[in-house]
Amino acid sequence: MARHADFWWHLEQRIRVEWWAVVASLALFTLLISYFSTGLGLIRLDQTFYDATLATSTTRAASPDIAIIAIDDSSLEALGHWPWRRTVHARLLDRLHEAKAIGLDIVFGDADRVFPNDDAQLAQALSRQGRVVLPLVLGAGTGQRPLAPLAEAANRLGYINADLDSDGTVRSVTLQRAPASGAQAQHFVVSMLEAAAADTALARLKTRPLATPLLIPYAGPPGHFTMYPYWAVLDGRVPAARFKDKYVLIGAWGTGLGDKFSTPAARMGNAMSGVEVLANELQSALENQWISTPGRWQTALLACLPVLLACMALRRLSPRRSFLIIAAVLLLIFVASWLLMRYAQIWMPVTASLIGVALAYPVWSWRSQEAALQHIDHELRKLNSERGAIDLALVPGERTRADGSLSARITQLHGAIAQLRHAQSKREATLRFLSHDMRSPQNSILALTQMQSHPGHALPQPELLDRVNTHARKTLGLVDGFVQLARAEAIEITRQPLDLVDLVTQACDEFWALGQQHHMAILFTDHPEAAWVNGESTLLARAVCNLLDNAIKYSPDHTEISCHVYRRDQAWAILILDQGRGISLQQQTGLFEPFTRLNEDAPHNPSGAGLGLALVKTVVVRHGGSISVRSNEPRGTAFEICLPAVEM
Structure with a gap:
């Protein structure tokens, strides 16, 4: 809140300074062109307005x-x-x-x-x-x-x-x-x-x-x-x-x-x-009726009044209303000139006022927008210096122009807002992780140690060690998953050519033994000779391994898991298809959000932190790709990763 208030206080100060500068500049400009209107040729315009006013007001x-x-x-x-x-x-x-x-x-x-x-x-x-x-x-x-x-x-x-x-x-x-x-x-x-x-x-x-x-x-x-x-x-x-x-x-x-x-x-x-x-x-x-006109200095000073009126309105109004006010002030100048001629037989030259008022809107829009954007630029530089390299993690894949145009600066502002929103969501996720997921196994360990202090409730030592080991492993799994997700979001990606066929082959080999334990076959057939993409091999391998691990966890024994690599338009696609219990449409909506676990309370549901699919999506998106899921509940789920192809 203090930073927010300080930001707007400094911005308001800058806008106020710009407003006074615009008022002073336009008033001085109007004063000078009114006083020297004859030498500047504006007298011809004043004469035209004078003729029209006199011709329409004479009765x-x-x-x-x-x-x-x-x-x-x-x-x-x-x-x-x-x-x-x-x-x-x-x-x-x-x-x-x-x-x-x-x-x-x-x-x-x-x-x-x-x-x-x-x-x-x-x-x-x-x-x-x-x-x-x-x-x-x-x-x-x-x-x-x-x-x-x-x-x-x-x-x-x-x-x-x-x-x-x-x-x-x-x-x-x-x-x-x-x-x-x-x-x-x-x-x-x-x-x-x-x-x-x-x-x-x-x-x-x-x-x-x-x-x-x-x-x-x-x-x-x-x-x-x-x-x-x-x-x-x-x-x-x-x-x-x-x-x-x-x-x-x-x-x-x-x-x-x-x-x-x-x-x-x-x-x-x-x-x-x-x-x-x-x-x-x-x-x-x-x-004894003649049309009178003020002296040169009086005329010049009076010509500034509509400009000051317009600037006062511009200070507090929106751009749309400001435009309407400027049009109204321009009309008011003509009406006032006509009324003075009609009822007081006084001619007030209007050209200088018209020019001053007409310039008020674009000049104020220019200076106010420039002041606001420069202030935002200053705050963005402070934000970037404070966050260091976190920009890549907060807005993965987003590209902004570095020029000084309005659209580019607004894009940068949009990126900063996205950063803040992402940082807020990360903060909330971290607090949730620390307050619930991390505390739950630790509390369980504390409860076990307290039970052991009461002989009547003490567990046999083998059972106690097994339970402590289970909760400790769960804690380590949570920490490992959280660290891996944070690393996937924050690490600077070094893009190098890599073959998806080799990457999937290695992942299948890594999980062959685990599949054999569950009497599962991991098949990788009917693939191209090579499928080249640019990316970071460690992250992409981790993403594919997470999908294979989930496929084994959520599939019954004596089933098959098939992997495929194929061309899809300008991308290479990796498809991992299991014969598990499937995912409903409602569950698919938040499937890739961190800490999302499906059927957590169901019996025999695999343990986990709910961070694996969030990591997969983060890695794929940061590589400029996309991930989708198709499932035929109650049996079978297919995850498809698409990555931009490169020609070798």
Whole structure:
């Protein structure tokens, strides 16, 4: 018990150390890949998860305060090919005098040389409306700006540069920039809020870091906002009252016209027009709703939480349950990310956590199994050093691989368990032998000597000596049988070629005289010239002699004992057949167990220790062979030994 407790205590200590090492390693690994995700390329996976999460969690309705006047295919068909005369835009602006602010998403960077007076008419319309914002494009040098008269007539200017990620998708917007010229520029959306004098929205917006990208919570896919065809508004089909106190965005939406962008909300590969991107940015600014994300260090630390959760579960669960827990934690990461996006508008990158949790199961399985197997190896080495050469006796004929694979180490463990079980059975057999078989004749001798001390019960000296001699011989027989069995189990077998025909012939000659005393004939005829096997001649001869001795003991006088040697497939067989009283099927089940004696209480039953057949089986099995018995009760028993044949 002390050794058992010590074994498991040391193993538990080793597993605990391995667990802390796995936790620390995975946490550090997850922390680093999260912090350096951009440089490692993991940002692309995070972007993919972000797009899927945003697209499935968005349920916001388009703001009723925002309307889009689209330069669509029907407008191009009604008003002619693009570009239109600038007086057309001036007429449209005159119809939108009740709009809160107008964003004209068309860059008028060059003068109209065909209709030079149109620029002045457009400038006058801009002045009359008074709340129009014109776009500019920041870039190398001066970028692209509206004509000076138009820029002066507009209420505000704002840049419309899209923040494209590495995969060409618009996920964020920067509302303030410092271009190369040094003058700070503001985004088109901020200019529209200023033009509409939306002080509350501006005040909320300026609490955010406008110079850093803000993630856009897209309200929906393309076509989500209220949209009116340009020609219908210009023609009066759409009443001007529809645009009262609204933010109006005018921009291209037609096929092959204007900018198209990939966005998280654009499903099935449909791109979103630039004017719709502006509408989503404007709604986010009006509602002060942006998707926030923790800083790099915060993100890295939070990414470790699922890994720690998975490791805590792995410490106490079985491999099957651990696998299910890992799958549940992976699913939980996606669910938590979706819920944070849906209800808190917080994006938590998930790739680092997914990698860390996915690695937890194989890494922990590797380290825990390796720790357990190494500890078992250590205990096996201690066991082998303590037992010395006893391995051969405990697991005769068993071969184990010596490599470090899992199967080989488990086989070695199985062999050690078999050794322990065999050692336990040997211990029990030895105790039984010492406590019963050995003590019985000694007690009988003691009883005889005590009887002799009482004259009234004393035996005649010849009878006394005969009885003492009988019990002493029985004791010596028991000791001899036990020693022979132990030697057969423990001796190292030196395998040499030997002829079974010669071996059986010598055994028959050895028992010829004993057979003659009982008027028995021992016949050995009809055998091959030679039957070669590899083995230890002394042990095999002892096994054959034990069978012949039993055949003589358990057969009546005036009978025959026949011996045969013949080929059976890839083996040579020795058959010893007697005409004795036979063995029942029930008795045959434990026939080769040590200390098994049949009909021990029957009259005239031969004496013995019950170790002869156990020795025979031990010798045969250790030579890689097999032994079987066939009996026709009440008369006749045949023992057959099969040993692997060798060619000479």
